[in-house]
Every structure is written in structure tokens, then in C-alpha cells.
Amino acid sequence: MRELITYQQRAAFKQRVHDWSQKLDVEVVWLGIRPMKRKWASCSTNGHINFNSELLQQDHKFQDYVIVHELLHLRVPNHGKLWKSLMRAHLGEWDGMERGMNGKPVSAAKALQSTSS
Numbered sequence: 001m002r003e004l005i006t007y008q009q010r011a012a013f014k015q016r017v018h019d020w021s022q023k024l025d026v027e028v029v030w031l032g033i034r035p036m037k038r039k040w041a042s043c044s045t046n047g048h049i050n051f052n053s054e055l056l057q058q059d060h061k062f063q064d065y066v067i068v069h070e071l072l073h074l075r076v077p078n079h080g081k082l083w084k085s086l087m088r089a090h091l092g093e094w095d096g097m098e099r100g101m102n103g104k105p106v107s108a109a110k111a112l113q114s115t116s117s
Ligand SMILES: [Zn+2]
Pocket: 069, 073, 078, 079, 106, 107, 108, 109
């Protein structure tokens, strides 16, 4: 198993996020890739998203799931009906994809915090 993440992998992943952000019409202000122990990504409503560097070694289907999951939080800061219907519109059958991925949640809806200040 390869542990190192190459420059090409990072560039390809960033391109993937960029493509999705255009498709979903959201603006990513900051995109970070760093190791995280307990989740796959984190985001805030000001457009800052960080992805777990381990994600770059997962298959593309799961990468897309995490990317779209987070990008949609820039528009919908929860997992309500609207968010779910957008997920289905862009990913098709995504239900259950979050389970079985090392038990890590995708993110802990950080977006909610920034509205309370
Ligand atoms: Zn979420």
C-alpha cells in the first residue's frame, strides 16, 4: 500500500473539487488537504473546506460523495430535506455510502457554529 500522496494526486483532487464547485455553483474560498484522525472533511459557511488527505487514496466514487457532501453544506448547513434531495440529484443513490468507511463520519456540520456568533 502506498502511503505517500503525490503532487499529481493532490492536483487531481483539487481539480475534482473545482469541477464540482462549478457544477454545484458554490464558491470555495479555501481548500485544504491535511491528515485528520476522526473525519473525512470539515467545512464552514464562509467557504473554507478541509479534506482528509487519506481521502485521496479512496476510490473516486467515495471522493465524489465526500466532495459533494461538503460543497452542498456551503448552500445548506444541515442534512435536511433540501440537502438530501440535492445529494440525490447529483449523486444518485448515495444512501449508506457513509457507513463502512472506517467508521469516520464525513464531517461534523461545523457550518452551524458560524451562524450563532
Ligand atoms: Zn454533513
